Amino acid sequence: MTHPTLMPQTEILRTEALAKRYRRRWALHDCTLSVPEGAVVGLVGPNGAGKSTLLQLIVGLLTPTSGSVRVLGGVPDEVMRSGRVGFVAQDAPTYAGLTVAEHLGLGAGLNPHRWDAAAAAERIDRLGLPLKQRAGALSGGQRAQLALTIALAKRPDLLVLDEPVASLDPLARRAFLDETAAAATATGTAVVLSTHLVADLAHICTHVVVLAGGRVRLASAIADICSSPADLDRIVLAELAAAHTEGGPA
Amino acid sequence: MIRLALRQFRAPAWTAVAGLVALAAVLLATRPQLTAAAAAAHRACGDDTNCPALVTFVHSNSPLSTAIGLVVLVVPALVGAFWGAPLVAREFEAGTHKLVWTQSVSRTRWLAVKLAVAGTAAVVLTGLVSVLVTWWAEPLDEAAAAVYATFDQRDVVPMAYALFAFTAGMTLGLVTRRTLPAMAMALGGLLAVRIVVTQWVRPLIAAPEQTTFALDPDHTGYGSGGNILLGIPKAALQPPPPDLPDAWIRSTAIVDGAGRPLTDDVLHAACPGLDQGGGGGPAGPVPADVAQRMHDCVAKIGETYHQAVSYQPGDRYWMFQWWELGVFAALSVLLCAYAFRRLHRHGG
Structure with a gap:
């Protein structure tokens, strides 16, 4: 297995022996990673691999059982308060009773020092999201775009996306990933996103992390391990198959 | 926010x-x-x-x-x-x-x-x-x-x-x-x-106050109150509710000068035939002789006993x-x- 670090230049994220246990089950075990500035990291693995747990530890929604996380040089709670990290949770939760415009107002109110209202309005306009539409009446893809807009309007240095495209149709998924890649390229924002689909990784990611059974199986720059999407697919599947054969820790 | x-x-x-x-x-x-x-x-x-x-x-x-x-x-x-x-x-x-x-x-x-x-x-x-x-x-x-x-x-x-x-x-x-x-x-x-x-x-929060009332032979009855779910207590003398406007009555008891409660033995010794009123039937006017016997009984008991009331005043x-x-x-x-x-x- 490749050594689980991503050859740091300037680190934007670092985990050291990070672990999380839910009652008697370890969801994440001995996770050591380093993410360089500007990287677009794809976190891939089967259900229950620990992807969401890792991402929620990074954004401070969960506290580690052991080990440590450093995000942008600080602890997650403080960094989140600075507004330098944008996060879109799985299924892109939004308030069903609030309109698109009210969500933008919410974002501005919750991030008074780092809110780019003009960029948010421009993005919503470009995506054609009706401002007066309640979030509950938006399609899954539109809701994901709304959540991404709130995350991007903070002008984050790190964007964390937890399976943002899992419930989207192929067109909406491609549109979301393209938007994310464009935003990351334009601002130099680092991205960590989790996904089931290796094709997504090949599409926008510069780095890959394979998680299985709560352990990091592979962490590498994509360019260092393969030259084509098909190679990446083969390598990832081989790691997952190996993890499955070994059984992995419970 | x-x-x-x-x-x-x-x-x-x-x-x-x-x-x-x-x-x-x-x-x-x-x-x-x-x-x-x-x-x-x-x-x-x-x-x-x-x-x-x-x-x-x-x-x-x-x-x-x-x-x-x-x-x-x-x-x-x-x-x-x-x-x-x-x-x-x-x-x-x-x-x-x-x-x-x-x-x-x-x-x-x-x-x-x-x-x-x-x-x-x-x-x-x-x-x-x-x-x-x-x-x-x-x-x-x-x-x-x-x-x-x-x-x-x-x-x-x-x-x-x-x-x-x-x-x-x-x-x-x-x-x-x-x-x-x-x-x-x-x-x-x-x-x-x-x-x-x-x-x-x-x-x-506050200790209740205590007071006493003489038994009123004209308005004191005999019987028991309650309901079939919580149980019906034994029959006893039933004085009228204490005349304490706005008070929260905590307890009432019929006691003698030394504070001893009225027992069934004392009651029945003073008032023989107290349980002979029947009961259980439909309510109706009390016959005059029964009312008189009750009056005499309470007056006799009242020579020694009184009603002690514990209450929180209004x-x-x-x-x-x-x-x-x-x-x-x-x-x-x-x-x-x-x-x-x-x-x-x-x-x-």
Whole structure:
């Protein structure tokens, strides 16, 4: 297995022996990673691999059982308060009773020092999201775009996306990933996103992390391990198959 | 953050306003009639507080006053179940806590603002309901002269119950992360704490006063009262209720000068044939000879025994109101402290 670090230049994220246990089950075990500035990291693995747990530890929604996380040089709670990290949770939760415009107002109110209202309005306009539409009446893809807009309007240095495209149709998924890649390229924002689909990784990611059974199986720059999407697919599947054969820790 | 909390609270607030307006309309429409009937009863009775016209006035308005009193009792429960329980639990269920907790505002401030907005509304709503009902029931309460009978439906304590129910619902929602169980537990919790405070805490606030009454041979009967569910006690002498307007009667007993209670042996020795009245049949006029025997019996017992009454006087009403407000407010503060601590340490 490749050594689980991503050859740091300037680190934007670092985990050291990070672990999380839910009652008697370890969801994440001995996770050591380093993410360089500007990287677009794809976190891939089967259900229950620990992807969401890792991402929620990074954004401070969960506290580690052991080990440590450093995000942008600080602890997650403080960094989140600075507004330098944008996060879109799985299924892109939004308030069903609030309109698109009210969500933008919410974002501005919750991030008074780092809110780019003009960029948010421009993005919503470009995506054609009706401002007066309640979030509950938006399609899954539109809701994901709304959540991404709130995350991007903070002008984050790190964007964390937890399976943002899992419930989207192929067109909406491609549109979301393209938007994310464009935003990351334009601002130099680092991205960590989790996904089931290796094709997504090949599409926008510069780095890959394979998680299985709560352990990091592979962490590498994509360019260092393969030259084509098909190679990446083969390598990832081989790691997952190996993890499955070994059984992995419970 | 305040704007979000206000926006989220808009629908419940409008529902509460609609309910309040409906209640106010009923109270405003029925109060003039109540005032006029009270004035007529007072004119007929003069200074006699036990006058039948006053009793009739209170009894004839009993169904309406009971229904309106029930509204005051139910509002805190509804506040706990429908405002408190979903406050945080619904965020967990919808996943929206992940949206707000990953912004620049701390989750402590997030909860504080939500609590301040909805908690203030809960207290104000219940306060307004209580003020309206207390004002509406003034003629009835004055005629009934039983302030403790409606203690939990008047003045400041309903606000304390609402605050407690709200914070209990919120805390249970935070712990269970599910709205329905939190609603059920908030209702059960409010009921349990209300019973504990009424039965065991309130009596500790001030020692009851003691007084005695001579047994009244004309109005003292013999028998037992109760119901088949809670059990019917043994038959005994039944003096009339002590004439202590607005008092909260804690206990009554027939005792001798040394404080020894009247026993069955003493009673039956003084009044042979006391149990021979039959009983169990339909109520009807007492035959004159039976009434005379009862009169003689009570007069004989009354030479040695009297009625001892333990009670809280009516002038302690406000002291009990403020104490109960304090007890429920303190419990609410403890619940909030636990909720903030849990949110800070475990993220809920």
